Amino acid sequence: MTLFLSYLINGISLGSIYAIIALGYTMVYGIARMLNFAHGDVIMVGAYICFCATQYLGLPAVVGVLVAMVACTALGVTIERLAYRPLRQAASLAVLITAIGMSYLLQNLALLIWGPNPKSFASVVSIGSISLFDGALLISGETIVTVLANIVIMVALTQFTGRTKMGKAMRAVSEDRGAAELMGINVNHTIALTFAIGSALAAIAGALLCSSYPTLQPTTGSMPGIKAFTAAVFGGIGSIPGAMIGGVLLGVIEILGRAYVSTELGDAFVFAVLIVVLLVKPTGLLGKKVSEKV
Amino acid sequence: MKLKRSTVNNLIAYGIVIVAFVICQSMISAGAMSRSLRGQLVPICVYIVMAVSLNLTVGISGELSLGHAGFMSVGAFSGIVAATWMESAFAMENDVVRLLLAMVVGGVFAGIAGVIIGVPVLRLRGDYLAIVTLAFGEIIRNVLNCVYISVDAGRVYFAFNSPQLPGKLVINGPAGATGVSRISTFVIGFVLILFTLFVVLNLINSRSGRAIMACRDSRIAAESVGINITKYRMMAFVTSAVLAGMAGALYGLNYSTVTAAKFDFNTSILVLVFVVLGGIGNIWGSIIAATLLTVLPELLRGFSDYRMLVYAVVLILVMLVTNSPMMRAFFARVLPHKRGEEGKGGEAA
Numbered sequence: 117m118t119l120f121l122s123y124l125i126n127g128i129s130l131g132s133i134y135a136i137i138a139l140g141y142t143m144v145y146g147i148a149r150m151l152n153f154a155h156g157d158v159i160m161v162g163a164y165i166c167f168c169a170t171q172y173l174g175l176p177a178v179v180g181v182l183v184a185m186v187a188c189t190a191l192g193v194t195i196e197r198l199a200y201r202p203l204r205q206a207a208s209l210a211v212l213i214t215a216i217g218m219s220y221l222l223q224n225l226a227l228l229i230w231g232p233n234p235k236s237f238a239s240v241v242s243i244g245s246i247s248l249f250d251g252a253l254l255i256s257g258e259t260i261v262t263v264l265a266n267i268v269i270m271v272a273l274t275q276f277t278g279r280t281k282m283g284k285a286m287r288a289v290s291e292d293r294g295a296a297e298l299m300g301i302n303v304n305h306t307i308a309l310t311f312a313i314g315s316a317l318a319a320i321a322g323a324l325l326c327s328s329y330p331t332l333q334p335t336t337g338s339m340p341g342i343k344a345f346t347a348a349v350f351g352g353i354g355s356i357p358g359a360m361i362g363g364v365l366l367g368v369i370e371i372l373g374r375a376y377v378s379t380e381l382g383d384a385f386v387f388a389v390l391i392v393v394l395l396v397k398p399t400g401l402l403g404k405k406v407s408e409k410v
Numbered sequence: 411m412k413l414k415r416s417t418v419n420n421l422i423a424y425g426i427v428i429v430a431f432v433i434c435q436s437m438i439s440a441g442a443m444s445r446s447l448r449g450q451l452v453p454i455c456v457y458i459v460m461a462v463s464l465n466l467t468v469g470i471s472g473e474l475s476l477g478h479a480g481f482m483s484v485g486a487f488s489g490i491v492a493a494t495w496m497e498s499a500f501a502m503e504n505d506v507v508r509l510l511l512a513m514v515v516g517g518v519f520a521g522i523a524g525v526i527i528g529v530p531v532l533r534l535r536g537d538y539l540a541i542v543t544l545a546f547g548e549i550i551r552n553v554l555n556c557v558y559i560s561v562d563a564g565r566v567y568f569a570f571n572s573p574q575l576p577g578k579l580v581i582n583g584p585a586g587a588t589g590v591s592r593i594s595t596f597v598i599g600f601v602l603i604l605f606t607l608f609v610v611l612n613l614i615n616s617r618s619g620r621a622i623m624a625c626r627d628s629r630i631a632a633e634s635v636g637i638n639i640t641k642y643r644m645m646a647f648v649t650s651a652v653l654a655g656m657a658g659a660l661y662g663l664n665y666s667t668v669t670a671a672k673f674d675f676n677t678s679i680l681v682l683v684f685v686v687l688g689g690i691g692n693i694w695g696s697i698i699a700a701t702l703l704t705v706l707p708e709l710l711r712g713f714s715d716y717r718m719l720v721y722a723v724v725l726i727l728v729m730l731v732t733n734s735p736m737m738r739a740f741f742a743r744v745l746p747h748k749r750g751e752e753g754k755g756g757e758a759a
Contacts, residue, residue: 145537150537151537151540151541199726199730202730202733202734202735202736202737203729203730203733203734205735206729206733206734207733208536208537209468209472209474209536209690210729210732210733211729212474212537212540213474213682213686213725213729214725214726214729214730216476216679216682216725217722217723217724217725217726217729218722218726219722220679220718220719220721220722220725221719221722221723221726223718223722224716224718224719224722225719227718227719228715228716228719338675342541342544342548345541346541346545349538349541378556378571380552380555380556380571380584381552381553381556383548383549383552384548384549384552384553387545387546387548387549388545388549390541390542390545391530391542391545391546394530394534394538394542395530395533398534398538
């Protein structure tokens with residue numbers, strides 16, 4: 117029983133990381149209608165910057181995460197401006213291929229800058245672990261911080277999109293870009309803002325991911341990125357609570373699948389979930405049904 | 411006798427491939443080709459077939475598939491098992507027949523995988539379709555990592571997740587296929603290219619091909635003139651999978667060790683780069699891009715660190731140049747002869 121609980125807690129912890137990444141995907145997809153393939157690699161860049169800031173510059177962990185957030189925000193906005201904005205009117209195939217190219221560009225730049233050898237990432241979390249049931253169940257500090265960060269981010273984002281003027285602008289753009297433009301909303305700024313928020317979250321996710329799974333290499337971000345997209349689709353793309361529920365469920369499914377069925381097939385489970393969801397309920401758990409206009 | 415324009419174009423196409431093959435063969439017999447380049451000949455054939463078949467999905471059928479390497483791996487592993495089985499069951503010594511049959515088996519299995527995957531995938535569109543093909547590619551890779559197949563006295567044994575099998579293990583889980591007899595040859599690779607071109611060019615210029623392109627250009631319009639969308643999308647998808655499987659069998663039998671990890675997402679992307687760089691929908695472009703991009707890194711050794719970086723930049727730039735309205739206007743200004751084409755493109759869109 118305690119074993120099951122510890123798997124469950126591991127799953128929730130991993131799922132919370134997926135959820136934070138998925139927020140970036142879901143917001144960008146909801147507003148710009150594009151699958152930002154490079155999002156996973158922004159996570160990796162964030163983790164590397166955090167690593168450099170704490171390891172080489174000797175900054176405290178919190179400052180390191182902040183530096184990574186700033187750098188990733190700049191990176192996300194730059195990517196949007198240079199690669200995605202010129203293709204705003206283009207076919208989705210072209211945008212997707214550009215995003216894949218961007219993902220490759222980031223991975224290979226990281227490979228050139230930081231080298232192919234994995235770096236061992238020192239945890240940014242300094243809280244000790246809690247032990248329950250006389251030490252039979254151990255909850256690590258990383259898990260606690262990850263889950264808390266996930267909840268705080270989700271509440272903050274829900275408040276931001278629901279209450280503030282910029283948040284409302286974001287929702288308006290995702291609802292109907294043309295109408296939003298007519299209402300005087302600067303669509304380009306709004307999309308850039310979305311990329312900025314998503315990329316800052318990616319930096320946090322990168323630091324947390326590498327705190328729990330401390331090997332950092334240029335391909336670190338790609339698999340969690342794809343899985344987080346799966347989580348976003350699972351929860352309903354465009355929905356912020358959906359990203360959280362989808363992320364946590366996916367993390368639990370992955371860890372339980374690895375533990376009880378087969379270690380080798382953990383990734384296969386996640387993708388099987390994606391396929392089943394897309395076939396049975398393409399709008400996801402919390403997504404709205406959008407009828408196609410001809 | 412007056413031939414159709416498409417027939418003439420196709421004949422020229424085959425002619426160029428044959429000439430290229432003859433040049434390569436005479437260079438080999440004259441000893442003018444370096445060892446490393448000779449080693450690249452079969453992979454070049456494989457990548458040409460992969461690129462042309464992916465172009466059928468991406469360019470002609472208009473669906474971005476990110477799991478093309480998955481079909482390649484299915485073809486590779488089933489081809490290797492078939493080749494080993496034939497050797498053990500019939501003591502078949504003729505490598506050429508064995509290779510050809512292995513390629514057929516690889517194509518059939520990849521085709522079956524294509525049907526199984528195509529049914530759910532083709533219900534989706536756009537980004538979702540792309541991500542699901544990616545998911546299937548990863549699932550295939552994960553599952554192949556758990557498969558153990560052995561051949562003993564002409565019988566094939568299969569197990570999932572356990573290597574306890576009688577006889578000689580052919581597919582050994584994560585360690586992949588080991589001790590494969592290397593029977594692939596450049597000549598067969600060349601035959602496979604001709605076969606691929608024959609299938610793809612004939613499909614494009616047929617009634618079915620026009621139906622496939624109609625589905626790509628306007629789904630609703632195609633549906634309203636009575637084209638069975640699912641059937642034609644499926645046709646393109648499965649043909650592409652079969653060809654990829656045959657290429658996979660050729661690839662698998664070219665090395666003594668093949669692991670499932672070889673056919674990961676990166677391989678799918680590499681083939682996609684060939685297609686995009688050669689021009690989406692342009693079969694010729696795919697062939698040239700696949701050849702050049704496989705040979706170039708061999709020629710420019712020092713460049714290898716930057717190879718994928720340059721690919722990434724090229725991928726982005728090609729997309730920006732061909733799709734951004736600003737860039738198009740710029741080219742229309744700089745290159746006056748393009749202006750007419752721009753106008754035509756605008757009308758079509």
